[in-house]
Each structure stands twice: as C-alpha cells, then as structure tokens.
Amino acid sequence: MAITAYNGWLPANPAVYQRIVQAELAVARGPLSTNAPHRLAVQNLKDVIVKDPEMNYLIGQIFLQASARNPNQPDQPDQPPQSFDELLYALDSIIVSPPRFHVIQDEDGNDVSVPIGVPIYVLFDLLSNTAAAYDLFRKPAFNTAMRNLLNTWGEYLTTKDSSSTLTEKEDGWFSERSLQMLEANAGVFNLTYDVPEPEAPNRGYTSWDHFFTRPIQKAARPVEGDPSDPSNDRWIIINACESTAYRIQENVQEHDRFWIKGQFYSLYDMLGGDTQTVQSLVGGTIYQAFLSPQDYHRWHSPVDGTITKVENLQGTYYAVLPDGGAPENDPDLQPHDLRGALIRSQAWITMHAARAIIHIENPDLGTVIFIGVGMAEVSTCEVTVAVGREVTKGDELGMFRFGGSTHTLIFGPKVKVEFEPDVEINKHRWVNKRLAIAAPIPL
Numbered sequence: 001m002a003i004t005a006y007n008g009w010l011p012a013n014p015a016v017y018q019r020i021v022q023a024e025l026a027v028a029r030g031p032l033s034t035n036a037p038h039r040l041a042v043q044n045l046k047d048v049i050v051k052d053p054e055m056n057y058l059i060g061q062i063f064l065q066a067s068a069r070n071p072n073q074p075d076q077p078d079q080p081p082q083s084f085d086e087l088l089y090a091l092d093s094i095i096v097s098p099p100r101f102h103v104i105q106d107e108d109g110n111d112v113s114v115p116i117g118v119p120i121y122v123l124f125d126l127l128s129n130t131a132a133a134y135d136l137f138r139k140p141a142f143n144t145a146m147r148n149l150l151n152t153w154g155e156y157l158t159t160k161d162s163s164s165t166l167t168e169k170e171d172g173w174f175s176e177r178s179l180q181m182l183e184a185n186a187g188v189f190n191l192t193y194d195v196p197e198p199e200a201p202n203r204g205y206t207s208w209d210h211f212f213t214r215p216i217q218k219a220a221r222p223v224e225g226d227p228s229d230p231s232n233d234r235w236i237i238i239n240a241c242e243s244t245a246y247r248i249q250e251n252v253q254e255h256d257r258f259w260i261k262g263q264f265y266s267l268y269d270m271l272g273g274d275t276q277t278v279q280s281l282v283g284g285t286i287y288q289a290f291l292s293p294q295d296y297h298r299w300h301s302p303v304d305g306t307i308t309k310v311e312n313l314q315g316t317y318y319a320v321l322p323d324g325g326a327p328e329n330d331p332d333l334q335p336h337d338l339r340g341a342l343i344r345s346q347a348w349i350t351m352h353a354a355r356a357i358i359h360i361e362n363p364d365l366g367t368v369i370f371i372g373v374g375m376a377e378v379s380t381c382e383v384t385v386a387v388g389r390e391v392t393k394g395d396e397l398g399m400f401r402f403g404g405s406t407h408t409l410i411f412g413p414k415v416k417v418e419f420e421p422d423v424e425i426n427k428h429r430w431v432n433k434r435l436a437i438a439a440p441i442p443l
C-alpha cells in the first residue's frame with residue numbers, strides 16, 4: 001500500500017474529504033449557535049484580524065472567493081468552512097483534541113481509512129488557495145497569532161489526554177487499518193521504532209507528541225555506505241529524512257522569480273538574507289522531499305562534518321502560492337482540483353514558512369545546508385545540535401513536531417551531485433538510505 005502525495009494531508013477522494021470537513025464543522029455549530037466564548041488563543045486570533053481593517057476585509061474576501069465554484073470543475077462538491085465564525089469554533093474544538101484516524105464511507109458505501117494528522121490544514125486547505133488568503137496569510141501579525149494558537153495546541157499534545165486516540169479501536173492509531181498505513185512505507189511498527197511497551201494498546205506512548213516524535217531503531221535504518229569500497233563512503237550522501245522526493249534543481253540562483261506553473265528556488269530568501277552563505281552556494285544543487293504525517297519526523301545528518309551555524313526563522317504557516325488546481329499529471333487529484341495547493345507550493349514555502357537552517361561543514365564537500373521547513377500544523381522545528389558539534393552521517397540534527405513537513409538539502413557549485421538511480425519524484429525513501437554520491441568538481 002503506497003502513501004501517495006496527499007495521503008495523510010488530504011484524502012484524494014472528494015466525497016471522503018468533504019465528510020471529514022463536515023465532521024469538523026459539525027462540532028462547531030453548537031457553540032456557534034449560542035455564541036459561546038472562544039478559547040483564549042482562538043479569541044486572540046479573532047481579535048488580531050477583526051481589529052485591523054485591512055485584515056478584516058481580507059478574511060471576508062477569503063470566504064467569498066473560496067465559496068465560488070471552480071469554473072474548471074462546476075460540479076465540484078468540496079466546500080470549505082462558510083464563515084470566519086464557523087472556522088473559529090472549529091478551531092476551538094481542534095486545539096483540545098488529538099489528531100484522529102478516520103474510517104469513513106465513500107460515495108459507494110465502502111469504508112475508507114483516512115489518517116488525518118493535520119486537521120487544521122484540512123479546514124484551511126481551500127481557503128488558502130485564494131488571492132485574499134495569499135495576502136492575509138503572509139502578514140506577520142496573522143502568523144504571530146497563528147503561532148500562538150499552534151503552540152497552545154502543541155502544549156495540549158504533550159498531555160496525557162492527547163493520547164486518547166492511541167488505541168487499537170477502529171478509529172485509533174494502532175487499529176489494524178491504521179497500522180497497515182503506518183507500516184506501508186516504514187516496515188513493522190514494533191520492529192522499526194523505539195516502542196516503550198510493544199504489547200500495550202497505546203504501545204506505551206504517553207501523549208500524541210510522544211508518539212509523533214518517536215525515535216527509530218538504528219537496526220531498522222542503518223546508515224548506508226559503499227560495502228564494496230568503504231574508502232568511498234566519504235563521498236556518499238544519505239537521506240536526511242524519511243520522506244517522498246519532491247524536486248531536484250541544479251544551478252540554483254541567488255534570486256529567482258516564481259510563476260504559478262514554475263516554482264524556482266531563491267537562495268537569498270531561503271537563507272533569510274545570509275548574503276555571504278548565499279554567494280558561496282549560487283550555481284549549486286537543491287534536493288527537496290516532504291514528509292507525510294505518518295512518517296518518522298526526526299532529521300539525520302546527510303554528511304560528516306562540523307555544525308557551523310544554526311538558525312530558526314519565523315515565517316508563515318498556511319500561506320500558499322495560489323494556483324489553478326492540480327495539474328494534468330497529478331498523481332492523486334483530478335486536473336484543476338483546487339485542493340492541496342500547500343503540497344504543490346513546497347518550493348515557494350521554503351522561502352516563506354517557519355524553518356530551521358543547519359550549516360554542516362564537510363572537509364571534502366564544503367558547506368552542506370539542511371533546512372527543515374514547517375508546513376501548516378508544524379509549529380516547532382526543533383534543532384538538537386549546537387554550533388561546534390562534530391556529527392557523523394546518521395546523527396540526529398533535530399525534529400518536526402505536531403504535523404507534516406518538508407525539507408531541503410543544498411550543495412555548493414563546486415560539488416557534483418549524482419543522485420541514486422532509484423531517487424524518483426513522488427517516490428518514498430527511508431532515512432539514512434544512500435541518496436547520492438558527490439565529489440568536488442576539478443578546477
């Protein structure tokens with residue numbers, strides 16, 4: 001069973017997608033009808049928006065634009081939340097609830113298993129793919145309020161109460177259906193991860209965060225070298241995250257322009273204006289891959305070296321590059337389907353979203369950059385190494401918390417990077433597996 005590009009983020013089936021959205025909104029309608037008070041973080045988000053005339057105008061426009069039918073899909077059934085108030089009350093419920101594994105019937109009455117690790121993103125999905133959201137969701141005040149809300153949810157996800165969905169019941173994360181998905185690309189759960197209590201219904205995980213950031217067994221993900229020639233190992237780059245390949249780009253530029261159908265990387269923006277580092281990387285190579293919420297979420301060093309710089313940059317959480325919907329060759333969605341713009345905006349997000357940047361100085365390859373990029377519910381990119389630390393391939397660098405995410409590796413122009421033949425776009429790859437071989441380009 002393969003995990004597809006949107007799986008774990010969005011169900012590909014429109015009917016199932018809509019039932020999940022409606023289930024979240026149904027919880028909101030009771031308190032909405034009585035004008036119940038909001039939770040503090042949700043009220044703060046509301047106040048920040050409605051007290052600013054421009055943001056208040058934009059939030060209204062978002063719902064108008066999102067409710068308009070897609071002219072390329074006049075019969076599209078998907079409907080986002082219908083009002084700002086409805087969205088706010090849904091957020092009230094979500095931030096005191098753990099992510100759930102859903103078993104929902106499709107339009108033919110068949111049970112469909114749907115892991116939704118990012119429930120807030122499901123509500124924001126169609127809203128974000130509008131011109132008004134592009135303007136609002138990039139504003140610093142909006143993202144400060146959203147960061148506060150996500151951190152509030154993140155604190156809840158460290159509590160014992162958040163473990164309530166870690167069960168073997170039909171809608172639990174250790175149900176037979178869920179384990180099939182968790183193990184689809186990873187291997188047998190108990191043999192792959194560090195499991196505190198292998199026979200317990202919750203496997204011994206005391207909170208959602210404990211489960212989500214679970215370490216992996218070294219034996220399950222050994223660092224892959226060159227057994228035929230160990231002296232060649234110093235040139236081998238390993239995969240830094242359990243992830244699905246998204247894009248490879250050579251000859252990256254300091255600045256580049258973005259078009260809806262052609263996203264290019266801009267090193268200056270990716271690295272937060274670090275001009276000195278940018279100049280050393282112009283003409284180099286970028287590899288990007290993204291993680292499903294079901295994936296292992298810790299980062300591993302792709303090369304040996306010394307940590308020379310660590311940065312955490314604040315940024316956006318739900319801003320995307322608006323587009324005309326899924327392309328003709330989309331692996332999951334029908335052409336022009338407006339859902340999933342966040343996944344299609346990953347190159348753009350590397351320059352705008354909250355992210356952690358780690359510089360690794362390798363004696364043979366020069367500076368190699370790892371960037372962990374927060375997407376949607378990922379309110380924390382946690383670095384676990386410090387400047388001056390010596391790392392070897394496979395050492396932990398940090399982790400994502402609370403949701404799915406994407407990452408990039410950047411290599412300078414003096415390095416020739418040859419990716420393994422089986423590195424293919426939209427193909428999943430284990431962490432620590434051989435990704436590429438690199439060597440300095442002779443002067």
